[in-house]
Amino acid sequence: MEEMEEELKCPVCGSFYREPIILPCSHNLCQACARNILVQTPDSESPQSRRASGSAVSDYDYLDLDKMSLYSEADSGYGSYGGFASAPTTPCQKSPNGVRVFPPAAPPPPAALAPPPPPRNACLTCPQCHRSLVLDERGLRGFPRNRLLEGVIDRYQQGRAAALRCQLCEKAPKEAAVMCEQCDVFYCDPCRLRCHPPRGPLAKHRLVPPAQGRVSRRLSPRKISTCTDHELENHSMYCVQCKSPVCYQCLEEGKHSSHEVKALGAMWKLHKSQLSQALNGLSDRAKEAKEFLVQLRNMVQQIQENSVEFEACLVAQCDALIDALNRRKAQLLSRVNKEHEHKLKVVRDQISHCTVKLRQTTGLMEYCLEVIKENDPSGFLQISDALIRRVHLTEDQWGKGTLTPRMTTDFDLNLDNAPLLQSIHQLDFVQMKVSSPVPAPPILQLEECCTHNNSATLSWKQPPLSTVQVEGYILELDDGNGGQFREVYVGKETMCTVDGLHFNSTYSARVKAFNKSGVSPYSKTLVLQTSEDTQSEEQTLPFPVPLERSQLRRMSPFSSTLNLQPSFSGRSYFELRSSAHQLSLHSSLQSLNSAGCNFDTQGSPYSQLVAWFSFDPSSAHADIIFSNDNLTVTCNSYDDRVVLGKTGFSKGLHYWELSIDRYDNHPDPAFGVARIDVLKDAMLGKDDKAWAMYVDNNRSWFMHNNSHTNRTEGGITKGATVGVLLDLTRRTLTFSINEDQQGPVAFENLEGLFFPAVSLNRNVQVTLHTGLPVPEFYASRSAMP
Numbered sequence: 001m002e003e004m005e006e007e008l009k010c011p012v013c014g015s016f017y018r019e020p021i022i023l024p025c026s027h028n029l030c031q032a033c034a035r036n037i038l039v040q041t042p043d044s045e046s047p048q049s050r051r052a053s054g055s056a057v058s059d060y061d062y063l064d065l066d067k068m069s070l071y072s073e074a075d076s077g078y079g080s081y082g083g084f085a086s087a088p089t090t091p092c093q094k095s096p097n098g099v100r101v102f103p104p105a106a107p108p109p110p111a112a113l114a115p116p117p118p119p120r121n122a123c124l125t126c127p128q129c130h131r132s133l134v135l136d137e138r139g140l141r142g143f144p145r146n147r148l149l150e151g152v153i154d155r156y157q158q159g160r161a162a163a164l165r166c167q168l169c170e171k172a173p174k175e176a177a178v179m180c181e182q183c184d185v186f187y188c189d190p191c192r193l194r195c196h197p198p199r200g201p202l203a204k205h206r207l208v209p210p211a212q213g214r215v216s217r218r219l220s221p222r223k224i225s226t227c228t229d230h231e232l233e234n235h236s237m238y239c240v241q242c243k244s245p246v247c248y249q250c251l252e253e254g255k256h257s258s259h260e261v262k263a264l265g266a267m268w269k270l271h272k273s274q275l276s277q278a279l280n281g282l283s284d285r286a287k288e289a290k291e292f293l294v295q296l297r298n299m300v301q302q303i304q305e306n307s308v309e310f311e312a313c314l315v316a317q318c319d320a321l322i323d324a325l326n327r328r329k330a331q332l333l334s335r336v337n338k339e340h341e342h343k344l345k346v347v348r349d350q351i352s353h354c355t356v357k358l359r360q361t362t363g364l365m366e367y368c369l370e371v372i373k374e375n376d377p378s379g380f381l382q383i384s385d386a387l388i389r390r391v392h393l394t395e396d397q398w399g400k401g402t403l404t405p406r407m408t409t410d411f412d413l414n415l416d417n418a419p420l421l422q423s424i425h426q427l428d429f430v431q432m433k434v435s436s437p438v439p440a441p442p443i444l445q446l447e448e449c450c451t452h453n454n455s456a457t458l459s460w461k462q463p464p465l466s467t468v469q470v471e472g473y474i475l476e477l478d479d480g481n482g483g484q485f486r487e488v489y490v491g492k493e494t495m496c497t498v499d500g501l502h503f504n505s506t507y508s509a510r511v512k513a514f515n516k517s518g519v520s521p522y523s524k525t526l527v528l529q530t531s532e533d534t535q536s537e538e539q540t541l542p543f544p545v546p547l548e549r550s551q552l553r554r555m556s557p558f559s560s561t562l563n564l565q566p567s568f569s570g571r572s573y574f575e576l577r578s579s580a581h582q583l584s585l586h587s588s589l590q591s592l593n594s595a596g597c598n599f600d601t602q603g604s605p606y607s608q609l610v611a612w613f614s615f616d617p618s619s620a621h622a623d624i625i626f627s628n629d630n631l632t633v634t635c636n637s638y639d640d641r642v643v644l645g646k647t648g649f650s651k652g653l654h655y656w657e658l659s660i661d662r663y664d665n666h667p668d669p670a671f672g673v674a675r676i677d678v679l680k681d682a683m684l685g686k687d688d689k690a691w692a693m694y695v696d697n698n699r700s701w702f703m704h705n706n707s708h709t710n711r712t713e714g715g716i717t718k719g720a721t722v723g724v725l726l727d728l729t730r731r732t733l734t735f736s737i738n739e740d741q742q743g744p745v746a747f748e749n750l751e752g753l754f755f756p757a758v759s760l761n762r763n764v765q766v767t768l769h770t771g772l773p774v775p776e777f778y779a780s781r782s783a784m785p
Contacts, residue, residue, distance in 0.1 A: 008153050011127045016153050021143035025131045039123040144228050164210040179213025181206045238267040346407040437517035440466045454503050456528050459495040460511050471515045480505040505530050612771045613647035621680040634765035640683040645756035654726045662765035663718045669764045670694035671722050674757035684759035691747045693735040702746045712743045741777050
């Protein structure tokens with residue numbers, strides 16, 4: 001029951017409804033709150049007067065002003081609400097729900113000192129749907145009292161086990177101390193002293209304890225709903241046209257006298273039955289929502305468990321890397337220690353050798369000095385030659401690198417850690433799960449597939465996001481009678497021509513990819529219709545690609561652009577149909593007439609080239625989000641972004657539609673055609689490279705080169721369908737909404753290559769539908785001479 005509480009609270013004061021009234025928009029307001037948000041303006045400044053006089057008003061004044069004549073009470077205060085032009089600059093307060101509420105105006109000056117006031121109209125704007133209502137002389141008494149809502153609120157309050165709370169506390173209501181039987185309001189002590197002082201007219205009110213007030217509420221008889229036009233009459237019938245209860249006097253002399261009426265009890269039972277049936281469907285949705293919430297809560301727990309598991313795995317992987325680095329560190333330190341020992345050994349050996357050599361040299365020098373001291377010439381000369389040779393020999397031994405270190409003090413090792421540091425910086429998550437190595441099913445390229453006489457050419461490709469390596473493809477055809485499939489091609493090529501088929505027969509084709517790990521699922525099945533034997537009458541087009549398509553691929557960078565040239569005697573006409581599991585390609589050869597560019601139209605008032613295409617991710621703005629095989633697009637930006645179709649057109653008649661899947665906060669999407677180099681970060685039609693219709697929920701405009709033309713009443717909502725018809729034979733562009741043509745021909749004198757285009761922001765999501773026939777309003781116009 002607590003979930004229902006928001007349905008029982010007034011959107012202005014935020015408390016439970018007191019004396020609720022029903023507005024024509026089906027929303028409810030407290031009667032006192034309705035008085036507070038009334039706006040009173042002179043007749044000359046009322047919204048209807050401003051619209052009739054043609055004066056400029058804001059878009060807010062056009063929010064579906066109610067045309068019913070409603071009423072105003074003489075004692076109503078007035079203020080400003082909803083942004084009307086005549087709003088006085090009175091200080092305002094905000095209700096708990098954010099609605100601006102103004103205090104009553106000051107009393108008017110005496111009649112002797114002021115001129116008589118001009119007649120005024122009272123306006124009331126619903127705070128929930130912002131629908132503006134104009135009241136007449138009866139004011140708020142013209143709104144029916146919602147007795148049923150009062151009864152629901154009473155039962156809800158009686159059923160709550162908690163103590164009665166004050167109804168005037170703004171935050172954290174306190175426990176009620178008293179209840180006023182006349183005001184029918186529970187007060188706490190502070191709110192009673194502030195809002196219900198015991199003086200003046202309020203001194204006569206009877207205050208009782210809250211429990212006694214609850215009992216008196218429960219025992220008070222339910223008031224019977226009476227007619228708003230005839231207060232003494234009870235409702236007895238139901239007006240089907242006005243969808244409201246009426247009394248007998250309304251049927252005799254009121255505005256319902258000529259309306260269809262039914263018995264009140266029968267309609268009560270019928271509407272109860274309808275509400276019960278609607279609640280069954282809503283109950284199913286609520287059950288699904290509960291199951292979905294259980295699924296989400298289980299996902300939360302599973303995410304937490306997976307997070308712990310993944311963190312443990314990540315820590316283990318990083319610890320393994322650290323262990324490997326430590327092992328490598330120990331190996332490198334061992335090499336450094338070996339180099340250190342080797343250097344020390346070499347230096348120490350050289351020190352030992354030099355020490356021995358120096359000792360010998362020193363001894364020889366001391367011996368020679370002692371010999372020089374002798375005074376015996378004959379004895380000196382006997383040994384002098386030998387001593388001189390020994391001295392020179394010893395000197396020569398010191399001069400042959402003996403005094404050069406055999407080892408440097410520097411270590412000639414340089415650790416190359418740059419690749420490892422780069423690898424550490426590049427260490428990242430590639431993917432959470434290892435994808436299946438089996439290839440994805442191939443995609444048949446319908447714009448490349450064709451038939452001619454008893455030959456068929458098929459082309460396919462791998463999905464754009466597929467990263468699994470493919471080693472080859474297998475193409476299969478049935479026997480033309482719905483029998484078993486057989487392999488007709490196995491290889492690496494993505495295009496194959498099959499000859500020798502039966503004339504005027506229907507074949508089914510499919511293709512799959514394979515690699516070392518396995519075979520992919522089959523692609524969608526393509527149904528081909530071979531034509532009758534016309535080789536003796538018409539020129540055979542070369543295969544595997546018709547002449548016009550091979551010329552196109554050499555001339556244009558867009559492989560799917562349809563740019564039929566009138567330089568050949570025949571052309572292939574394709575009618576492509578699609579379902580969830582099957583695509584159909586129908587080909588029939590047509591001859592060009594003597595005019596060169598007009599096709600033979602026998603049996604049809606107008607010739608149409610029907611083609612399937614999707615949106616192009618490669619040329620779209622980066623903020624565009626694709627789904628549904630690139631047929632559904634939205635945006636992650638609040639600014640307008642442009643996306644183009646994959647197929648461009650320069651000849652023929654083409655029609656496609658876009659369904660509005662989501663439409664929030666009144667955005668202005670645009671639909672049309674554009675050049676390939678159109679601006680991708682602005683609304684379609686802002687430059688001279690696009691021709692578009694942009695729409696809101698009420699109107700539509702045609703726009704090219706930032707110039708607006710032909711405003712048309714009628715906008716879009718969620719579920720609407722926008723049609724775009726490009727007739728390059730007549731060089732015109734026409735738009736429709738829900739199969740209703742929007743104004744005249746939008747644009748004329750179109751020449752060149754055009755791509756389907758859409759601009760939108762994050763508040764819009766659209767789905768593309770192609771391969772559609774020309775709408776009836778254009779087909780009938782084309783048949784006219």
